[in-house]
Amino acid sequence: MKYIDEFRDGEVAVGLAEAIRREARPARRYHFMEFCGGHTHAISRYGVSDLLPDNVKMIHGPGCPVCVLPIGRVDQAIRLALEQGVTLCTYGDCLRVPASDGLSLLKAKARGGDIRMVYSSADAVALAQKHPDKQVVFFAIGFETTTPPTAVAIKQAAALGLKNFSVLCCHVLTPSAISSILESPEVRQWGTVPLDGFIGPAHVSTIIGSRPYEFFAEEYRKPVVIAGFEPLDVMQAIRMLIRQVNEGRAEVENEFSRAVDRNGNLKAQALVGEVFEMRKHFEWRGLNVLPYSALRIRRQFAEFDAEKRFPLDYRPVPDHKACECGAILRGVRRPQDCKLFGSVCTPENPVGSCMVSSEGACAAHYTYGRYKDV
Amino acid sequence: MTQTRKNYVRPLDLKHGQVDMAHGSGGRAMAQLIEELFAKHLGNEYLAQGDDGALLPAPGQGRLVMATDCHVVSPLFFPGGDIGCLSVHGTINDVAMMGAIPLYLAAGFILEEGFKLADLARIVRSMAAAAKEAGVPIVTGDTKVVERGKGDGVFITTTGIGVVAPGNELSGRCAQAGDAILVSGTLGDHGMAIMAVRESLGFESPIISDTAALHSLIAAMRASGADIHVLRDPTRGGLATTLNEIAGQSQVGMMLQEKALPVNPAVNAACEFLGLDPLYVANEGKLVAICAAADAEKLLAAMRAHPLGTNAAIIGSVHADDHHFVQMTTGFGGKRIVDWLSGEQLPRIC
Numbered sequence: 001m002k003y004i005d006e007f008r009d010g011e012v013a014v015g016l017a018e019a020i021r022r023e024a025r026p027a028r029r030y031h032f033m034e035f036c037g038g039h040t041h042a043i044s045r046y047g048v049s050d051l052l053p054d055n056v057k058m059i060h061g062p063g064c065p066v067c068v069l070p071i072g073r074v075d076q077a078i079r080l081a082l083e084q085g086v087t088l089c090t091y092g093d094c095l096r097v098p099a100s101d102g103l104s105l106l107k108a109k110a111r112g113g114d115i116r117m118v119y120s121s122a123d124a125v126a127l128a129q130k131h132p133d134k135q136v137v138f139f140a141i142g143f144e145t146t147t148p149p150t151a152v153a154i155k156q157a158a159a160l161g162l163k164n165f166s167v168l169c170c171h172v173l174t175p176s177a178i179s180s181i182l183e184s185p186e187v188r189q190w191g192t193v194p195l196d197g198f199i200g201p202a203h204v205s206t207i208i209g210s211r212p213y214e215f216f217a218e219e220y221r222k223p224v225v226i227a228g229f230e231p232l233d234v235m236q237a238i239r240m241l242i243r244q245v246n247e248g249r250a251e252v253e254n255e256f257s258r259a260v261d262r263n264g265n266l267k268a269q270a271l272v273g274e275v276f277e278m279r280k281h282f283e284w285r286g287l288n289v290l291p292y293s294a295l296r297i298r299r300q301f302a303e304f305d306a307e308k309r310f311p312l313d314y315r316p317v318p319d320h321k322a323c324e325c326g327a328i329l330r331g332v333r334r335p336q337d338c339k340l341f342g343s344v345c346t347p348e349n350p351v352g353s354c355m356v357s358s359e360g361a362c363a364a365h366y367t368y369g370r371y372k373d374v
Numbered sequence: 375m376t377q378t379r380k381n382y383v384r385p386l387d388l389k390h391g392q393v394d395m396a397h398g399s400g401g402r403a404m405a406q407l408i409e410e411l412f413a414k415h416l417g418n419e420y421l422a423q424g425d426d427g428a429l430l431p432a433p434g435q436g437r438l439v440m441a442t443d444c445h446v447v448s449p450l451f452f453p454g455g456d457i458g459c460l461s462v463h464g465t466i467n468d469v470a471m472m473g474a475i476p477l478y479l480a481a482g483f484i485l486e487e488g489f490k491l492a493d494l495a496r497i498v499r500s501m502a503a504a505a506k507e508a509g510v511p512i513v514t515g516d517t518k519v520v521e522r523g524k525g526d527g528v529f530i531t532t533t534g535i536g537v538v539a540p541g542n543e544l545s546g547r548c549a550q551a552g553d554a555i556l557v558s559g560t561l562g563d564h565g566m567a568i569m570a571v572r573e574s575l576g577f578e579s580p581i582i583s584d585t586a587a588l589h590s591l592i593a594a595m596r597a598s599g600a601d602i603h604v605l606r607d608p609t610r611g612g613l614a615t616t617l618n619e620i621a622g623q624s625q626v627g628m629m630l631q632e633k634a635l636p637v638n639p640a641v642n643a644a645c646e647f648l649g650l651d652p653l654y655v656a657n658e659g660k661l662v663a664i665c666a667a668a669d670a671e672k673l674l675a676a677m678r679a680h681p682l683g684t685n686a687a688i689i690g691s692v693h694a695d696d697h698h699f700v701q702m703t704t705g706f707g708g709k710r711i712v713d714w715l716s717g718e719q720l721p722r723i724c
Contacts, residue, residue, distance in 0.1 A: 017707075047704050119573065
């Protein structure tokens with residue numbers, strides 16, 4: 001595939017690996033967090049870690065959309081389907097996220113809930129148009145990448161005058177999650193999570209641009225390199241991070257310049273601003289309640305807000321006691337440190353959310369890398 | 375069945391007619407459906423016996439192999455085939471992978487009330503053509519009708535019987551450390567042909583299902599004299615699932631070379647687009663062969679010489695491993711597990 005194979009070239013990888021080995025100083029260790037699940041997936045799937053020297057370690061970050069979705073939000077979606085009888089549309093990744101009472105959206109579907117997997121928010125709008133007798137709810141999750149399409153769906157529904165379409169909005173914001181990690185006592189005070197820099201989001205940055213990360217570089221003195229989701233992108237970003245660390249710099253650099261600029265997609269940003277506003281607080285799985293970290297639908301579009309249309313109170317639900325997803329999402333623990341990993345918690349029977357999506361740290365390690373543990 | 379004088383009964387309306395409950399009631403309507411559609415197209419001396427079962431000559435020597443396969447594909451018609459030929463190929467392949475020569479098929483139909491007779495006729499004709507081409511007759515069958523909303527148009531179950539000559543038996547338990555792993559062609563064509571239709575992906579050149587009966591390819595492979603230990607068709611769950619099954623059965627590990635895997639560029643692009651991995655996508659006209667390493671090139675040549683094996687490739691090797699991991703050296707130079715598929719393959723969103 002043109003424009004993709006070039007970024008997966010094994011020979012170039014060997015050359016880059018050699019350059020990284022040369023530039024990484026043997027006397028020190030480098031710990032970089034890849035924020036996005038897309039990076040985690042690329043690292044695991046292509047075996048990028050195998051090409052890195054021993055003193056360069058990657059820490060998996062919280063940027064997997066379904067991993068940070070709290071149980072209470074999935075419960076809301078399930079209640080909509082089972083109690084309110086709506087047609088609930090969701091992205092495929094959400095279907096298996098474990099919720100309360102041993103349920104997931106997939107299991108709720110087996111119990112008779114009308115739950116459909118869609119590839120795009122537009123599919124949900126089309127479904128509502130086709131079935132005017134059914135209430136169709138789009139379960140909108142994800143970071144800034146998936147937010148503009150949800151905004152488009154709401155505006156489309158408004159233009160069409162649809163009375164049977166609404167959105168359960170669970171969109172979250174990347175900068176809040178990065179702040180929460182940098183502010184955590186493990187990073188700030190105790191130093192138990194050594195963090196020398198970030199690989200910044202790929203797709204998210206196409207929307208928000210590179211500017212929002214400048215604050216982290218300046219305020220927390222952490223280098224950020226925005227990188228694409230292909231394995232060579234990741235390796236090049238690691239090399240750039242090593243250079244910044246070696247030179248004592250903490251800047252925002254952009255490896256993914258073929259798609260990202262400083263300002264991002266202004267049209268998408270305006271659209272999001274028109275339809276959504278900040279929530280005062282929002283619960284994240286693993287990161288607890290974070291202030292101003294998520295979006296809700298503006299009053300002007302309230303008729304498309306499922307939380308207003310249906311009686312839906314939010315009930316927070318604690319994670320399984322032994323589940324380490326929270327610590328893993330903050331980079332404090334590794335998947336193989338969790339007692340449940342690979343025994344009770346497997347991709348077939350996920351206990352925690354990190355085992356659900358192939359972008360989750362636990363699922364990626366289980367699926368691609370567990371041979372290293374035996 | 376009672377013979378009714380042709381002139382007294384209005385013939386089946388294969389243009390505008392629909393399946394109704396009477397077609398499964400055991401009465402005259404059912405007899406007419408069987409006579410004017412199934413018997414007409416599938417007809418052979420065994421089906422013509424008209425009994426509840428088929429009386430078949432017993433094979434002289436060797437052991438019998440029996441396999442059954444249910445088909446519930448949606449959409450029923452897709453580029454490269456339909457549920458009819460698929461149901462014939464699928465079961466023939468299951469029998470053939472055991473080392474057997476497929477002899478006979480039985481077919482069970484569950485029809486949904488309201489299903490268009492024209493579509494049913496198209497499916498039956500496709501089954502007849504596939505059975506004829508494969509030289510494996512459909513010798514008995516059954517039809518039931520379920521109420522509207524309780525089926526998905528048509529479900530077809532086929533059962534096949536074959537005979538395996540003494541010493542020719544194959545099993546997933548027979549892979550040995552040192553063996554070579556081969557596939558007969560490009561991976562994921564069937565699954566992506568279906569997905570492309572389901573998701574209305576308007577590719578300029580459509581992805582064509584690879585549905586095919588593989589027993590003639592196997593005969594050619596056998597004729598090469600290569601020491602074949604395992605044959606299997608990587609259908610649902612794709613190559614990854616099939617190799618994990620074999621690794622578990624044979625208690626061995628496997629190492630694949632990503633660069634050696636044949637994948638049609640259109641399939642690769644569609645997978646990329648939908649966030650899927652071709653290793654986990656279904657095939658309906660491909661096989662995996664595991665053979666003694668010394669015979670790998672000979673077997674490869676025999677496969678490539680057959681029209682169903684032109685893109686065959688040696689993709690990896692078997693080794694001793696107590697954990698029975700299937701691993702892969704990625705095109706990128708790293709190593710990773712090629713794990714069992716967990717749940718359904720769900721597309722990634724981001």
